[in-house]
Amino acid sequence: MSDHFVDRNRLWSRLDAALEALPEPPPTPIAVVDLDAFDANAADLVRRAGGKPIRVASKSLRVPALIRRALAHDGFAGVLAYTLAEALWLHEAGVSDDIVVAYPTVDAAALRRLTSSPSAAAAITIMVDDPAHLDAVDATRSSLAVPIRVALDIDAGLRIGGQHIGPKRSPLFDTADVVAMARRVVGREGFRLVGVMTYEGQVAGVQDDVPDQRTKSLLVRRLKQASMAQLEVRRREIAEALAPIVDLEFWNGGGSGSVEATAADGAVTEIAAGSGLLVPGIFDHYASFEPRPAAFFGLRVTRKPQPTIAVVHGGGLIASGATGADRSPVPWAPPGLHLTGLEGAGEVQTPLTGHPAALLGIGDLVWFRHAKSGELFEHVRDVHLVRGEAVVEVVPSYRGHDLAF
The missing domain is CATH 3.20.20.10 (Alanine racemase)
Known part of the structure; x- marks a missing residue:
C-alpha cells in the first residue's frame, strides 16, 4: 500500500474525528482547511x-x-x-x-x-x-x-x-x-x-x-x-x-x-x-513543487442504490475554465472512489464507485477536493479550520460575510 494511499486514509479518519467532536453536525457541503x-x-x-x-x-x-x-x-x-x-x-x-x-x-x-x-x-x-x-x-x-x-x-x-x-x-x-x-x-x-x-x-x-x-x-x-x-x-x-x-x-x-x-x-x-x-485538484502534477492538499469539502452518503455504489448529496461544484474532466471535484478520502461517467458530480446527487463504496453507509462522510482554489468557498458560509483531529475555529467565507464579489 503506497504512502499516498495511507495518508489519504489518515486524512479521512482525522477529518471525520474533527467533525464528530462538534456539538452539532454542520450542514453539507462542509468546507475544511487543514x-x-x-x-x-x-x-x-x-x-x-x-x-x-x-x-x-x-x-x-x-x-x-x-x-x-x-x-x-x-x-x-x-x-x-x-x-x-x-x-x-x-x-x-x-x-x-x-x-x-x-x-x-x-x-x-x-x-x-x-x-x-x-x-x-x-x-x-x-x-x-x-x-x-x-x-x-x-x-x-x-x-x-x-x-x-x-x-x-x-x-x-x-x-x-x-x-x-x-x-x-x-x-x-x-x-x-x-x-x-x-x-x-x-x-x-x-x-x-x-x-x-x-x-x-x-x-x-x-x-x-x-x-x-x-x-x-x-x-x-x-x-x-x-x-x-x-x-x-x-x-x-x-x-x-x-x-x-x-x-x-x-x-x-x-x-x-x-x-x-x-x-x-x-x-x-x-x-x-x-x-x-x-x-x-488542478495543481497536482507539477514538476516545480510537491502538492500538499489543504482544502476539502465533505458530503454525506444518502443512498445505496447498489451495494457497490454510494451516492452523496450534492457535489456538483464544477470549476471555471475550459470544460473537461479536470474541472470536476476529486473524490479524495477515502481513497479509491470515482465519479461515474454518466452522472459525474451532480447538483443534488453524486454517485461514487470504487472499492470503498461498498464499505460506506448512509450518513458517512466522503471528502472531496475542488478542482480550483477559492471557488469552493463561494458555496459555503462557514469554513472549519482543522489542526490534527480538532476543529480549532470556524470562520466565515466572503459569502458568510454576506459578500458576493
Missing part, C-alpha cells in the same frame, strides 16, 4: 520565492481569516484582489493597506467610492491596459484632488510561430505600446503609475508532470521554458524603456506554479500566489 498543510504550503512558497515577497492572490482564498493568516507569515506582503469592491472591503476591514486589483474595473459604484476616499486611494492600486480604463475612473469623479494609483497589465504570453500561447488578457505586448500607455498615464492629471503586472498563466497554471500524459507533459515543459526565456528578455526590454518615464514601486509576476522561475527574473520584484496555499 492548517498544518496550509502553513507548510506557505513556508514552501516563501522558500521557492527566494527572498522576493509574495502577494496573496485573494481570489484563490476568499476567506478573510485565511488571507490574514497568509499575510502573517514572513515573506508575504500585500494582497492581489480580483475586484475593486473586494479591495475596498479588505481595506475597510483592516485586512491590508497594500492591495492591487489584478483586473481592470469599470464598476462605477466602486470607482466612486475609491475616488472619494483618500485612505482607500492610498492603499489600493487599480489595473489598466487601455485609456478607456482611465476614462472610466474620471467619469466617476468631479475632482482630481485624490490621485488614483495605477498599474499596467502587460501581456505575458508566448509568441511562437505566429501563435499566441497564454491567457488572453492585455492588448499591451510590444514595448512601444507599453511605453505609449505609460506616457498616457504619467501625463494624465489625477493618476499615478506605480506598478506593472505580467502574469504568465501558460506557465503558472498548466500541469506539466501528468503520469499518463508523459509526451504532452514534456511538450508543456518545453513550452514553459521557451515562454520564460522569451518573457525574461521582454521584461528587461520593457523595464529599460520605462525607467526614464517612471520610477515603479513594484513589478508583479508569476503564480503558484511558476514561483521559482518568475523569482529568478531580475525585473520582477514580487510574486503573486494563492492556489499554492490550498493546492486544489
Whole structure:
C-alpha cells in the first residue's frame, strides 16, 4: 500500500474525528482547511520565492481569516484582489493597506467610492491596459484632488510561430505600446503609475508532470521554458524603456506554479500566489513543487442504490475554465472512489464507485477536493479550520460575510 494511499486514509479518519467532536453536525457541503498543510504550503512558497515577497492572490482564498493568516507569515506582503469592491472591503476591514486589483474595473459604484476616499486611494492600486480604463475612473469623479494609483497589465504570453500561447488578457505586448500607455498615464492629471503586472498563466497554471500524459507533459515543459526565456528578455526590454518615464514601486509576476522561475527574473520584484496555499485538484502534477492538499469539502452518503455504489448529496461544484474532466471535484478520502461517467458530480446527487463504496453507509462522510482554489468557498458560509483531529475555529467565507464579489 503506497504512502499516498495511507495518508489519504489518515486524512479521512482525522477529518471525520474533527467533525464528530462538534456539538452539532454542520450542514453539507462542509468546507475544511487543514492548517498544518496550509502553513507548510506557505513556508514552501516563501522558500521557492527566494527572498522576493509574495502577494496573496485573494481570489484563490476568499476567506478573510485565511488571507490574514497568509499575510502573517514572513515573506508575504500585500494582497492581489480580483475586484475593486473586494479591495475596498479588505481595506475597510483592516485586512491590508497594500492591495492591487489584478483586473481592470469599470464598476462605477466602486470607482466612486475609491475616488472619494483618500485612505482607500492610498492603499489600493487599480489595473489598466487601455485609456478607456482611465476614462472610466474620471467619469466617476468631479475632482482630481485624490490621485488614483495605477498599474499596467502587460501581456505575458508566448509568441511562437505566429501563435499566441497564454491567457488572453492585455492588448499591451510590444514595448512601444507599453511605453505609449505609460506616457498616457504619467501625463494624465489625477493618476499615478506605480506598478506593472505580467502574469504568465501558460506557465503558472498548466500541469506539466501528468503520469499518463508523459509526451504532452514534456511538450508543456518545453513550452514553459521557451515562454520564460522569451518573457525574461521582454521584461528587461520593457523595464529599460520605462525607467526614464517612471520610477515603479513594484513589478508583479508569476503564480503558484511558476514561483521559482518568475523569482529568478531580475525585473520582477514580487510574486503573486494563492492556489499554492490550498493546492486544489488542478495543481497536482507539477514538476516545480510537491502538492500538499489543504482544502476539502465533505458530503454525506444518502443512498445505496447498489451495494457497490454510494451516492452523496450534492457535489456538483464544477470549476471555471475550459470544460473537461479536470474541472470536476476529486473524490479524495477515502481513497479509491470515482465519479461515474454518466452522472459525474451532480447538483443534488453524486454517485461514487470504487472499492470503498461498498464499505460506506448512509450518513458517512466522503471528502472531496475542488478542482480550483477559492471557488469552493463561494458555496459555503462557514469554513472549519482543522489542526490534527480538532476543529480549532470556524470562520466565515466572503459569502458568510454576506459578500458576493
